[in-house]
Amino acid sequence: NAGVMQNPRHLVRRRGQEARLRCSPMKGHSHVYWYRQLPEEGLKFMVYLQKENIIDESGMPKERFSAEFPKEGPSILRIQQVVRGDSAAYFCASSRGGQGNQPQHFGDGTRLSIL
Amino acid sequence: RKEVEQDPGPFNVPEGATVAFNCTYSNSASQSFFWYRQDCRKEPKLLMSVYSSGNEDGRFTAQLNRASQYISLLIRDSKLSDSATYLCVVNGDNYGQNFVFGPGTRLSVLP
Numbered sequence: 001n002a003g004v005m006q007n008p009r010h011l012v013r014r015r016g017q018e019a020r021l022r023c024s025p026m027k028g029h030s031h032v033y034w035y036r037q038l039p040e041e042g043l044k045f046m047v048y049l050q051k052e053n054i055i056d057e058s059g060m061p062k063e064r065f066s067a068e069f070p071k072e073g074p075s076i077l078r079i080q081q082v083v084r085g086d087s088a089a090y091f092c093a094s095s096r097g098g099q100g101n102q103p104q105h106f107g108d109g110t111r112l113s114i115l
Numbered sequence: 116r117k118e119v120e121q122d123p124g125p126f127n128v129p130e131g132a133t134v135a136f137n138c139t140y141s142n143s144a145s146q147s148f149f150w151y152r153q154d155c156r157k158e159p160k161l162l163m164s165v166y167s168s169g170n171e172d173g174r175f176t177a178q179l180n181r182a183s184q185y186i187s188l189l190i191r192d193s194k195l196s197d198s199a200t201y202l203c204v205v206n207g208d209n210y211g212q213n214f215v216f217g218p219g220t221r222l223s224v225l226p
Contacts, residue, residue: 041218042202042218042219091159103161105161
């Protein structure tokens with residue numbers, strides 16, 4: 001499968017624990033984006049990364065959330081000390097380049113549930 | 116005013132009907148536009164890009180009106196499988212990937 005791969009598909013955490021969400025972009029894509037979607041709501045941009053660089057993190061909460069896209073391996077979205085309000089679907093997308101006319105392709109998402 | 120606005124629907128139409136969705140955007144500098152569809156609890160999937168001159172892909176036609184900052188999607192001969200939420204997406208920055216997703220319009224095609 002050459003598409004965007006996210007894992008895990010479902011993640012359950014207790015309040016105060018850490019959640020790590022992983023995303024491998026499509027082959028040939030070097031730009032990765034993370035979005036959050038609450039039930040019955042639209043997609044909200046969180047962060048845009050290229051290899052080893054954060055390009056735009058304007059949509060990511062300043063506390064508890066971090067993202068990386070290392071030289072080797074998948075992009076990681078990390079949520080520390082999770083709270084009930086973090087429960088959502090987290091989607092990763094990738095694109096071939098950073099030009100505005102390049103469409104983004106999405107992974108299946110990770111459904112995070114906080115107990 | 117929100118950056119990208121759509122009529123939330125739902126639009127309930129019979130099979131075979133023609134249905135049109137509208138989308139307005141606030142950033143006049145926006146250069147790239149797309150329609151995505153999202154099925155319940157699934158990931159968004161690219162339906163089509165929207166070009167300045169308008170474009171067609173089978174039963175789907177997209178139009179762009181820059182002067183009015185308005186995008187439309189027309190679906191002809193609706194199928195049951197067209198039932199989904201349709202997301203209007205605007206790239207607010209021609210030099211980067213500042214994608215802004217609309218809230219979506221829900222379509223239900225009824226037998």
